[in-house]
Amino acid sequence: MNTRSSITGAGAVLAAAALLLAGCGGQPADNGEGGLTGTVASDGSSTVAPLAEAAADLFRGVESGVQVTVATSGTGGGFKTFCEGETDISNASRPIKDEEAAICEEAGIEFTEIVIANDGLSVVVNPENDWLECITVEQLHTMWAPESEGAITNWNQIDPSFPDQALTLYGAGTDSGTFDYFTGAVNGEEGASRTDYSPSEDDNVTIQGVAGELGAVGYFGLSYLLENEGTIKGLSVDGGSGCVYPSNETVQDGSYTPLGRPLFIYVKNTSYAENPAVTAFVDYFVENSASIAEDALFVPLTDEQVATAQEELASLG
């Protein structure tokens, strides 16, 4: 076999591949009207991620040259990268902790907190679960308290009227803002939880787990429940004043307690000031938060919250 011809052949293939790649890389998919380019890096909560992804998706229709990445390391993980200066936006399903804010301050990262949507942290069970429609916070506490580890393993220990069915727990991992918020609301202390359950940063794993086992129970953001009605069953939560089922209305008017909560994005001030891509994306996100929330099945902001958000946005720019 002629060496020269085989090398020329290989060279031709490589050149063709390179051209193909260059072609693929350069063109935007849709022709968005804007001419902006740049990157926006966001990371953080897996609860907020579907909202951020929807925003990025819709934003691409407007500014197709901007490259947005949404990663999901969990609220805590997101703050870590944010305070290292690696991301422009941190998605969070709980407010930033004092320790985390201190780290940011030390690193010289100034940020602005914007409430972007609301959420009703939902408790779900298997659709075949016919003995439970409404769960009290006390019952949730029994289920999830650190003391219950190894001890509470059956539904009839939660309430004697429940059947003799093994209790399997699925929930958020420790980097998750959902974990922090849930444990804070149910166990009285953020981070206090039994450890013998299936923790996952990926809420989809929780859905799969709960959908597959009769005695399973799990918790995650409302959008995941709405996205998967039928695969799992949502419970009403009795926070002391009656059973309330999570929905846009009950979350917005505050009756869904104690599991109603705001969702945040934290924007790095310097990114907003210096990176036009970030400016455009954040502006788009906040100004269209209602339609984005509707698209992603999130609870939109109340009018009051919208006004506050506009103020926060104004303070940035």
Add this chain to the structure above:
Amino acid sequence: MSTSIGIGAVVSRSLQVRAKGGETSPRSLAFLAALWFCLLFALLFLVVLIVTTLIEGAPRLDARLFTEYPASNPERAGARPAIIGSLWVIGTTTLMAIPLGIAAAIHLEEFADKKSRINRVVELNVQNLAAIPSIVYGMLTLAVLGILGITNKNMVWVGALALAMLILPVIIIATREALRAVPAEIRQGSLALGASPLQTVLRNTLPAAVPGIATGAILALSRALGEAAPLLLLGGLVYLTFDPNGLASGYTVMPIQIFNWTGRPQEGFHVLAAATSILLLALLLAMNALAIFIRNRYQQRW
């Protein structure tokens, strides 16, 4: 001797034997049936896997898979960034691993003293590296990034680095086999004509081994194409709204996109995962066919 590969002909031929009587005893036949079962079970599994994936994924095996970006609604979603990302990563891996692997193999096979202890250690080392779990290469790359102080893991060259280290031992082993297969006469003839050892390798031995090297390289790259575990550790699981377009660009790859969509509860995403799997399998099949074609067409029988 008949040329048909009919099962009946083959079975009866496999029963041909010099000693009469023993082959057709019930126990012998049962044994043979058990062996056939072993083989057929594996093949049946393969068929079921491919058929179920094909059936599940066929509805979404359309142009939108290539043109759409991931979305929260499966109807709108597609694998475009993953496909382009895979191309970028594999291309970069090729550039990193192949020249290095061939160079290392040339040294080990042509120039190094094979009797020395150090060289045997190197050989053992390469064999061992080829069998290490792929996720360990992800951890190695993670540590390298930590040392270099690079915090943004999601870049094409980072993923390519992990994959390149993963397939480097495979390329070395395959290249060595190919070089070994070139007869000594070729080398000796070249040396006899006054060529230096390096010239001999570069102008005679290596070109003669190119088909074998190409086959090995393509098979190694096809393995890299299907890898997800090392890249999961390196930020490969990310939502992109753009085509990866540079060595430092964010990226994701097809196996990770499949992993992502498989983990979602909505059926629509499972269909997408199956469709992307079909695409991936088709690509791998094409690469393997290319490797076999090169081997059959250009392999010289010495």
Add this chain to the structure above:
Amino acid sequence: MTTLLGTRSPAAPSPTSLHGRPRPLDAAVRLVFRIAAVLTILITAGIVVALLVPSLQFFAEVPVWDFLFGTRWAPRFADASFGVLPLVTASAWTTAIALAFAVPLGLGAATFLSEYAHPRLRKVLKPVLEVLAGIPTVVYGYFAVQFVQGTVLREWFEWETGSFSVLAAGFVMGVMIIPTIASLSEDAMSAVPNSMRQGSAALGANRMQTSLRVVVPAALSGIVAAIILGVSRAVGETMIVALAAGQQARIVGGPLEAGQTMTAFIANAALGDSRVGSLEYNTLFAVGLLLFLLTLVVNMISIAIVRRFREAY
């Protein structure tokens, strides 16, 4: 001249010993090649260092005994425990189940290909078997969780099992490993000299008796090496178990239970974020070190056996 990797091979005379123009470029290029070869050692050294440094930091905080023999794995919680046994049991279960399928099926296939198959048939069947090895593990994982667990175990058999199980993962992993075991075993069996088969036939044995009583025992070391290599692949597999075996770190008691293997833990932990130097980061690498050591030992044994039997014939 001696070099980093020993004296040069006798077939490659030194660049300057032959008559003719001196070619200094040759030496430079050969040096480049040598450096490339040394790089492989660097990679191994890199792996060892990369795994050891965080692990040592880890063991400074967590006693080795607690790690190796503790039964509670809750590394990221406030009330943390670092007993790795739950992960090890899950890995053990998936590996055992995988081997339970792969060894008989792989050896059966190997015996057929080596002892019974017509050469043409072997030429067709071997590549087809290799295809099994070439399928990406994530596709296997998808098949395991969707079809094997979802349809076969839960709908067809109606067994008591959740969305994940070590059985689904182990079974699919087993089929994935069949080519590994089959191909190495077949090599070993083919290496047995024909004279032994002919002698056996001359003594009146049929093919089954020859295979089972002559060939397999003669090739036993190679077969053992193949099985050991299969173990290594099973322990090191990530995607199938991450998708199908579940994420709950618990002592696995039965095949229908879910569990988190060492590799699944590493993959899951890395999806969250861990700062370099933090305890979470070090935990990840400590488990990685354990994984690496386990597969290293297993691989070395297998490679040693293979070398011996390849030289024997």
